[in-house]
Amino acid sequence: DTEVTQTPKHLVMGMTNKKSLKCEQHMGHRAMYWYKQKAKKPPELMFVYSYEKLSINESVPSRFSPECPNSSLLNLHLHALQPEDSALYLCASSQAPGLITGGYTFGSGTRLTVV
Amino acid sequence: KQEVTQIPAALSVPEGENLVLNCSFTDSAIYNLQWFRQDPGKGLTSLLLIQSSQREQTSGRLNASLDKSSGRSTLYIAASQPGDSATYLCAVRGGGADGLTFGKGTHLIIQP
Numbered sequence: 569d570t571e572v573t574q575t576p577k578h579l580v581m582g583m584t585n586k587k588s589l590k591c592e593q594h595m596g597h598r599a600m601y602w603y604k605q606k607a608k609k610p611p612e613l614m615f616v617y618s619y620e621k622l623s624i625n626e627s628v629p630s631r632f633s634p635e636c637p638n639s640s641l642l643n644l645h646l647h648a649l650q651p652e653d654s655a656l657y658l659c660a661s662s663q664a665p666g667l668i669t670g671g672y673t674f675g676s677g678t679r680l681t682v683v
Numbered sequence: 684k685q686e687v688t689q690i691p692a693a694l695s696v697p698e699g700e701n702l703v704l705n706c707s708f709t710d711s712a713i714y715n716l717q718w719f720r721q722d723p724g725k726g727l728t729s730l731l732l733i734q735s736s737q738r739e740q741t742s743g744r745l746n747a748s749l750d751k752s753s754g755r756s757t758l759y760i761a762a763s764q765p766g767d768s769a770t771y772l773c774a775v776r777g778g779g780a781d782g783l784t785f786g787k788g789t790h791l792i793i794q795p
Contacts, residue, residue: 574726601782610772610785611727624782658726660782669734671717672774672783676726 570595574659574675582683583649589678591642591659600642602634603658611658617642649682685710689773689786697794698765704758704789706773711754717783718747718758719772727772763793
């Protein structure tokens with residue numbers, strides 16, 4: 569299995585809703601990432617998990633809450649989002665952070681619309 | 684801070700042409716460089732990964748080169764096809780556990 573699977577593919581939520589994005593990989597990768605991508609822009613790093621521990625939080629608002637329950641799963645919990653948070657949310661994984669020669673594998677993304 | 688620049692921002696060529704996409708980066712202390720393809724509204728598909736010690740990688744009609752000392756990489760696409768139409772992103776990996784640094788991409792259109 570060489571894939572990163574993200575669910576759901578599309579999500580529409582109101583500003584008072586709570587929802588979660590899910591990401592799963594079975595490649596034995598020990599680093600997992602959340603990226604946010606706005607239209608016609610490159611992906612922007614949000615969070616990095618290394619060996620299931622949060623290692624980087626790129627000053628992301630607290631309405632985004634990441635969670636890494638185990639080495640295969642990564643969640644992004646959403647609460648009280650704003651319309652400007654509408655974007656494509658991408659999950660990625662790579663081999664153990666110490667193995668710097670590894671490439672990144674990205675999922676197909678969740679298209680989030682906040683209304 | 685690492686900065687990645689991709690030129691051109693957009694490119695439209697007739698089918699069958701060979702073409703070159705360019706990527707430059709400001710900090711040569713990278714571990715590797717990865718080229719991705721992104722179709723509209725979709726995720727990123729990895730095309731080629733070049734380690735800092737390598738000069739080039741090939742996959743089918745694609746060839747990527749890396750000149751780490753000058754901070755440049757090129758993606759060569761041979762005999763372009765309409766199915767190659769997409770945005771191509773260049774990304775470099777630096778030290779530590781942080782993520783990739785991306786360029787803004789080249790939006791490629793291959794005319795039938």
